[in-house]
Amino acid sequence: MVFDVFSCQTFCSYISVVNYSEEVVSSVVVKAEVQTERQKSVLFDNSAAPLALLTPGARYDFIVSHDVKELGAHTLVCCATYSSGEGERKYLPQYFKFPAHNPLSVRTKVRAVGEDSFLETCVENCTKSPLLINYVRFDPSPHLTVTELKRPTVVTDFKEEAEEGDVVGDYMQQLKVVQPNGGMRHFLYHLQRVSSVARGEATNSLGKLEIRWHGAMGEVGRLQTQQIMGAPTPRKEVEVKVVSLPSQVWIHKPFQAELLVRSHVERRVGPLRLVCSDTTHDSSTAGQQTRQCSVAVCGLATSRVGELSPFGSATLTLTMVALGLGVQSISGLSLVDDREGKPYDSISHTQIFVHSSS
Template sequence: MAVEFELSEVGVHTLRVGVSYLDPLTNEPKSLRKFYRFQVLNPLTITFKHVLIQDISFVEAKIQNITQIPLHADTIVFVPSPPFEAQQLTAPDNDNANNLIFPDDSIQCIFKVTAEHLDLSLGTLNLGRLEVNWKSAMGESGRLQTQPVMRKVGSVKEATVTVLLPTPVVAQVGQPFVASVLIQNNGTRAMNLQLQLRRDLMLGILCSSVSHLNVGIVQGKSSVHVSVELLPLIAGLQQIRGVLAVDMDSQVEFAMEKPVYVLVK
């Protein structure tokens, strides 16, 4: 008699076998129980490398056979979590022996993970899991599903603000000059933005035009240029400060990240 049972956890397992029978001499019912302890290990180790290019995630999976026998990978699938979609860029060819993983050998697969609507304000995002179905040389089959692949979003902002100066810039005390402010919407949702030049944060160079300007709706993956007039008040190397964009719906502020310096004569 053969019994098949899927094991979903690694570690020590105990198999209890019970047999009931009749004594052929006394016709008395009897039973026998026996316990078998065995260790369950992962036949494969899977490591990930995640590369983020703009809003596109590239997940590279390295699958290594840590058993003493060859294993055949029937399917290797990345199961994305909503709202992500996954596309397999490189994979073993199902028509040849590249699916066969020898002991201590490994194969690599790359998946492109994208989403149409993505909230970049979240700290981490669950991209999905890798699922591998395999068979041994004796025909034993198994399935392995990894932990979620997480994407960190801390360094990515929904909007960025950059001050662009004319080249060459000639700044003199008491003479206004015009600069351009580039506001980029890095996310996929439209944002109702307002450009603010806060005089209380400025020193040496102040805003001599409208300090709060409604930019309007900026669609996802797009940008807008806004011209502003600045007035130098102090000679020397001065930094432009206090320039930021505000999402009027969520009141989230996006300050300029890269400092901009102007030599005032």
């Protein structure tokens, strides 16, 4: 009899070879294998050392195991080849068919927030028994670092009633049990780009999830997903962004903003210059109308950046002044080639809060 079998787990079977005849059989060769649409795996084969004799009513028992890695139809083929009492060579096959089901359903969603990404993972139990999750681990790609975000520990009524120093109660609270027939557990990961890896060297591949669990009878399961892909981002040859601002900005009082210029190509770029304009396009109005910048640059309208090496970077500091109160945007800054005038990038609308000086 074959019970429910699931992929990512180990299938075990107890096989018994019994001589139901009234004569002694000899040179008994037993072979067991699992067949799928893609491959055939031999689990047991004693052809190198056959059983010399198997008397009437005698039996030969053994256990086989197989790591199930495919879904769908499987066939356990057990066959015995033996010599009868008259010396005739005979062959007896037996076939046991069973399907392999998916024990877990893993759904992921990637959300990009600035240069960071958040990976939401939902693990659903598709079996009829509870599963004990040992761990859910995300292995990021080399250009990323990962931090698992966990919700704060909530003190439940059970916890309050538990006696002080109740080790069993504390342990039960930490177990990650997924209830049967659609029970779910959710996990959240914060992915950040490694600062030493340039954007041009990175890919959209985020990494893989590895899940390990125990079933109701202690059977071990392991699942590793394929590469999880993030949303494709347009590649810029050179980018410029604001990396440092003062904690407070006051109206009509100069402050300093630190900018980072970084190359994402394998060649030298430049020389470059940063052009400061006192107007910017307002995308919130029809016709892309221009408006006066609410944060102006003090000093020259052009700042020289110089030449960047492959995947190199440079920093520059601008003195700026806010002309309006409340939430204002730093805009009107464009990075261009100093010789050809080719535009590379512009400052996205970085917002600051401007305080009154009174």
